[in-house]
Amino acid sequence: MNFKMLAENRYSCRKFLKQNIEKDKVNALLDVIHVAPSAKNCQPIRIWTIQSEERLMDIKKITKYHYDAPLTIAIGFVADEAWTRDCDNKNMGIVDASIAGLSVWLEATELGLGCVWVSDFDVEKQKEYFPEMAECEIVAFMQIGYPDLKSKPAKWHYDKKERSKIFCEL
Numbered sequence: 372m373n374f375k376m377l378a379e380n381r382y383s384c385r386k387f388l389k390q391n392i393e394k395d396k397v398n399a400l401l402d403v404i405h406v407a408p409s410a411k412n413c414q415p416i417r418i419w420t421i422q423s424e425e426r427l428m429d430i431k432k433i434t435k436y437h438y439d440a441p442l443t444i445a446i447g448f449v450a451d452e453a454w455t456r457d458c459d460n461k462n463m464g465i466v467d468a469s470i471a472g473l474s475v476w477l478e479a480t481e482l483g484l485g486c487v488w489v490s491d492f493d494v495e496k497q498k499e500y501f502p503e504m505a506e507c508e509i510v511a512f513m514q515i516g517y518p519d520l521k522s523k524p525a526k527w528h529y530d531k532k533e534r535s536k537i538f539c540e541l
């Protein structure tokens with residue numbers, strides 16, 4: 372798939388097969404995160420792969436948007452390690468983590484995996500059930516697996532604002 376096809380084929384997959392993901396594919400997902408850019412190359416992100424039944428149960432306790440995915444990749448960042456813009460003190464960690472999120476989503480698509488980005492989780496419960504993530508702000512739990520044969524993009528996937536509402540020429 373060339374990049375344009377990849378970008379066009381990406382969608383939020385919310386129905387997965389009960390099939391584990393091979394180790395080399397998990398590694399390929401992590402590889403693209405590892406080479407992702409970050410502001411001033413600070414690399415403030417932290418990543419957790421979650422595949423054990425016990426820890427996937429913990430994911431279910433913190434969000435209803437788990438979709439029974441066999442793999443979750445949690446993406447967070449350490450605020451103190453991220454670049455902060457001098458003039459307004461804006462911390463770019465969330466941007467760095469988001470670049471990692473989209474990279475992994477596109478790589479999953481390339482590998483024939485389904486993926487959905489989940490930010491709607493209970494932060495207090497996340498802190499309780501995932502003490503390992505204490506030093507981080509968590510940006511996304513990427514739910515990943517082989518797409519169910521019936522999986523398809525939601526209707527709203529195709530709802531796009533008119534170009535004129537988004538793109539301006541100066």
Ligand SMILES: Cc1cc2nc3c(=O)[nH]c(=O)nc-3n(C[C@H](O)[C@H](O)[C@H](O)COP(=O)(O)O)c2cc1C
Nearest residue numbers: 381382383436487488489490491492524525527528
């Ligand atoms: C920052 C961000 C947070 C999101 N959080 C959730 C979520 O918590 N639960 C969910 O089901 N989808 C979530 N999504 C998926 C979006 O709803 C989805 O990308 C959007 O509706 C467009 O559909 P598409 O991904 O199929 O193009 C999130 C996406 C982004 C980019």
